[in-house]
Amino acid sequence: MNNDAIRLRSVSRRFGSGDGAVTALDRVSLSFPAGTFTAVMGPSGSGKSTLLQCAAGLDRPTSGSVTVGGTELTTLSETRLTLLRRRRIGFVFQAFNLLPSLTAQQNVALPLRLAGRRPSAARVREVLTQVGLGERARHRPSELSGGQQQRVALARALITRPEVLFGDEPTGALDTRTGREVLALLRGMVDGEGQTVIMVTHDPVAASCADRVVFLVDGRVGGELAGAGAEAIAARMTGLESPESVESPEDVPC
Structure with a gap:
């Protein structure tokens, strides 16, 4: 029985055409088992964000296949793809993207x-409590710290x-x-x-x-580490880019 939440098979993504074409992903095949935490790393320009966008149905690969829970994304119409993203995929970005005029609970319900x-008030309270903000439901983003705003964004993704x-x-x-x-x-x-x-x-x-770290280099999978600490991950990254650009942090509990 296939237990993969996401599967990519020979996924390529090219931008432009002719001599000016750029290959952001080059025949990437990866599986992301359900119930696992995967981190994706790589040097700048390695294809990390393009991989995420293709896997999440935000962008269509030039070739190859992407499946979410057995549903092939590359053959879906734009309407069906939008519905799938709304119902089955959540997103959290570096920018919190909260609407400043709405309260935390209103942002979550959006x-x-x-x-x-129609959002259930009980479900909104449930996800806000899940991220530790049950008492801040009526606060607007300007009344919340950066970490609290990211928690609201996380609750919004989980709703x-x-x-x-x-x-x-x-x-x-x-x-x-x-x-x-977080x-x-x-x-x-x-x-x-x-x-x-x-x-x-x-x-x-x-x-x-994360349970494992997938490394991308020049649009291709450059290896994986499972159950590694921060120092081992930093050491692997050092081998992928210039040594002075990566620090060697101490391991910390998550």
């Missing part, structure tokens, strides 16, 4: 409203009970302590609720919270 569904949660540098705008709190939340969702998380990051400490 994806359901945009999909034409639809997505099969897969994608994060694009979700701790990139946070200080170290707050970033670790990573601990993600780790807890994987361990306690079987959530599937795929996170693009440049931070070896963030990546060390």
